[in-house]
Amino acid sequence: MGGKPEACPPHLGPCRPKGEAMQEERFPGYRWLPYLLVAPSIAVIVIFLVVPFVQSVRGSFFISTPFGTKTIYVGLRNYIRLFSSPDYQNSILTTLAFSSFVIIIGLSVSLGIAQLLNQKIRGLGFYQVALIWTYALSPAIAGVIWASMFAPATGLVPYIVSKLSGGYVLNWMTNGRIALLVVVAAATWKMLGYNIVFLLAGLQNVPKALMEAARVDGAGPWKAFWRITFPMLSPTTTFLLFVNMLYAFFQVFGLIDIMTRGGPGNATEILVYKLYRDGFIHLNTGSASAQSFVIFFVISIGAIIQLRVATRKAIYAR
Amino acid sequence: MLGEVMPLSGKNRYKILIHGLLILLVLVLAFPVVYALITSTLSFQESYTYPPRLIPGNQFLANAAVAWHRIKLGRLLFNTWLISIVVALAKIILSLLAAFAYTHFKFRGRGLLFPMCMITQMLPLPVRIVPTFQLMASFDWINSYYALTIPFFASTTGILLFRQFFMTVPRDLSDAARVDGAGPMRYFLQILVPVSKTNIAALFVIEFIFMWSQYLWPLIVITTGEMRVVQIGVKMLLASEQIAPEWNVIMAGTVMAMLPPLMILILFRKSFTQGIAMQSQK
Numbered sequence: 001m002g003g004k005p006e007a008c009p010p011h012l013g014p015c016r017p018k019g020e021a022m023q024e025e026r027f028p029g030y031r032w033l034p035y036l037l038v039a040p041s042i043a044v045i046v047i048f049l050v051v052p053f054v055q056s057v058r059g060s061f062f063i064s065t066p067f068g069t070k071t072i073y074v075g076l077r078n079y080i081r082l083f084s085s086p087d088y089q090n091s092i093l094t095t096l097a098f099s100s101f102v103i104i105i106g107l108s109v110s111l112g113i114a115q116l117l118n119q120k121i122r123g124l125g126f127y128q129v130a131l132i133w134t135y136a137l138s139p140a141i142a143g144v145i146w147a148s149m150f151a152p153a154t155g156l157v158p159y160i161v162s163k164l165s166g167g168y169v170l171n172w173m174t175n176g177r178i179a180l181l182v183v184v185a186a187a188t189w190k191m192l193g194y195n196i197v198f199l200l201a202g203l204q205n206v207p208k209a210l211m212e213a214a215r216v217d218g219a220g221p222w223k224a225f226w227r228i229t230f231p232m233l234s235p236t237t238t239f240l241l242f243v244n245m246l247y248a249f250f251q252v253f254g255l256i257d258i259m260t261r262g263g264p265g266n267a268t269e270i271l272v273y274k275l276y277r278d279g280f281i282h283l284n285t286g287s288a289s290a291q292s293f294v295i296f297f298v299i300s301i302g303a304i305i306q307l308r309v310a311t312r313k314a315i316y317a318r
Numbered sequence: 319m320l321g322e323v324m325p326l327s328g329k330n331r332y333k334i335l336i337h338g339l340l341i342l343l344v345l346v347l348a349f350p351v352v353y354a355l356i357t358s359t360l361s362f363q364e365s366y367t368y369p370p371r372l373i374p375g376n377q378f379l380a381n382a383a384v385a386w387h388r389i390k391l392g393r394l395l396f397n398t399w400l401i402s403i404v405v406a407l408a409k410i411i412l413s414l415l416a417a418f419a420y421t422h423f424k425f426r427g428r429g430l431l432f433p434m435c436m437i438t439q440m441l442p443l444p445v446r447i448v449p450t451f452q453l454m455a456s457f458d459w460i461n462s463y464y465a466l467t468i469p470f471f472a473s474t475t476g477i478l479l480f481r482q483f484f485m486t487v488p489r490d491l492s493d494a495a496r497v498d499g500a501g502p503m504r505y506f507l508q509i510l511v512p513v514s515k516t517n518i519a520a521l522f523v524i525e526f527i528f529m530w531s532q533y534l535w536p537l538i539v540i541t542t543g544e545m546r547v548v549q550i551g552v553k554m555l556l557a558s559e560q561i562a563p564e565w566n567v568i569m570a571g572t573v574m575a576m577l578p579p580l581m582i583l584i585l586f587r588k589s590f591t592q593g594i595a596m597q598s599q600k
Contacts, residue, residue: 026492027502037419044472055449136579138531254533296445
């Protein structure tokens with residue numbers, strides 16, 4: 001395994017390639033014990049993840065009759081139907097727009113805040129907690145809070161907008177574009193805490209000596225950031241890009257379900273929401289399985305890119 | 319950092335500026351929750367005043383009581399506490415064991431660790447949702463704690479976290495244990511697990527919050543009011559309104575639903591940030 005990159009699942013931390021250094025046999029002569037130790041984890045992964053996934057791929061080539069009494073092989077028909085449906089095309093575009101907003105805005109704002117935090121100031125411990133706690137909120141809770149702030153008749157934001165604009169009635173429940181922006185804002189806000197935790201940890205690992213050297217060489221803070229901090233941070237940012245992608249693709253489900261249910265119309269119907277609707281409301285399991293595979297395909301691309309970047313040595317290898 | 323090159327007065331001014339900015343950020347970030355807290359203390363009439371009222375009222379307990387009865391909040395909180403603790407502990411135990419195997423023994427198939435983690439990472443619920451649901455139905459696990467806990471038990475996050483930490487534990491410790499005649503499990507329980515407590519606490523925070531936030535899975539495998547989790551309870555509060563949403567009641571329920579994970583994060587914040595920092599150092 002030497003030199004192979006580490007694959008990190010969500011909320012683990014940035015991955016770096018690593019040698020085999022300490023990984024040796026410390027208790028020789030136990031032949032079966034190690035198998036026994038890994039068995040529970042492997043069993044759960046195989047039974048609840050791998051087997052259902054394989055079944056899901058298989059299911060995407062079938063359709064089932066309304067009461068699930070019979071399944072019929074249909075080849076690629078589920079996929080063809082899916083990609084020729086305007087609803088699905090809309091859902092892809094919505095997901096792209098939603099996730100790029102959440103990822104780009106979220107990461108830039110968090111990086112700015114983490115930079116501010118990454119210095120010797122009094123009360124650092126307090127600021128840390130006071131800026132990362134949104135990590136503990138669920139997307140659904142974030143959704144309900146933002147829904148109340150934007151509630152058309154009673155919310156604070158429509159009131160402020162109407163005062164500032166001289167009477168504009170902000171109703172995100174009827175305006176698709178505004179709805180998408182409000183959902184983006186709520187989702188981004190919730191994720192700030194998580195992003196700040198990891199970016200701050202990443203920033204604290206940038207050797208002070210390097211910054212010192214850059215300053216001696218006459219580099220301004222702007223230049224030092226782009227030439228040193230940013231490249232040194234690349235394992236963290238790549239990892240966060242992937243985690244934020246998973247977040248914007250799936251974990252926001254609760255937020256969408258509470259705030260808009262994909263509406264108004266289908267303005268906020270991201271892929272996972274459409275999958276839920278088709279699979280569990282309309283009970284079209286064939287189409288839902290095909291949608292699952294499409295989502296899997298997109299994530300794999302993200303995962304592979306993340307792995308590639310993580311394997312590339314950081315420019316300033318230590 | 320920047321301030322060090324400036325003269326003292328400039329440095330002070332810079333520090334004040336930083337503090338000002340940070341405090342402003344803290345307030346802006348907290349505002350939505352403060353607004354929710356205020357709303358949860360208003361009476362129904364007060365929550366519908368125009369302009370919106372930003373002064374707290376004294377109706378929190380009344381609102382909380384309404385929310386409590388309307389969705390059986392006590393039961394839902396119990397359910398959610400139970401599954402979050404059970405899953406977090408199970409994940410910790412299973413990944414401690416697996417990481418122990420991967421770092422202390424040689425066995426065939428050890429090289430499959432990373433491919434396995436990679437695969438697990440690419441299989442979140444939505445890419446296998448229909449068959450996983452059908453599996454629950456075939457086990458007769460719909461509306462049970464089994465469905466809410468067991469499918470979550472494996473944690474590659476945890477395996478990799480502990481693996482990385484175990485590799486830094488000096489070999490002398492296991493050698494000494496072996497010389498003293500202690501078997502691997504005794505070494506594991508009496509030495510390895512106790513020295514991992516920071517990582518265990520960090521993983522507990524991560525997994526507790528992860529489980530507390532579950533929404534899609536409980537939404538499909540739970541259909542009875544008794545077995546619901548609080549996230550779905552909040553949805554029920556929101557949906558139970560016909561004409562005008564009772565934001566004061568909804569927010570009282572929301573506040574109660576968000577407190578436990580916040581408490582856990584604040585309680586374990588030291589281990590949590592240390593665990594994360596340790597993680598990104600290597």
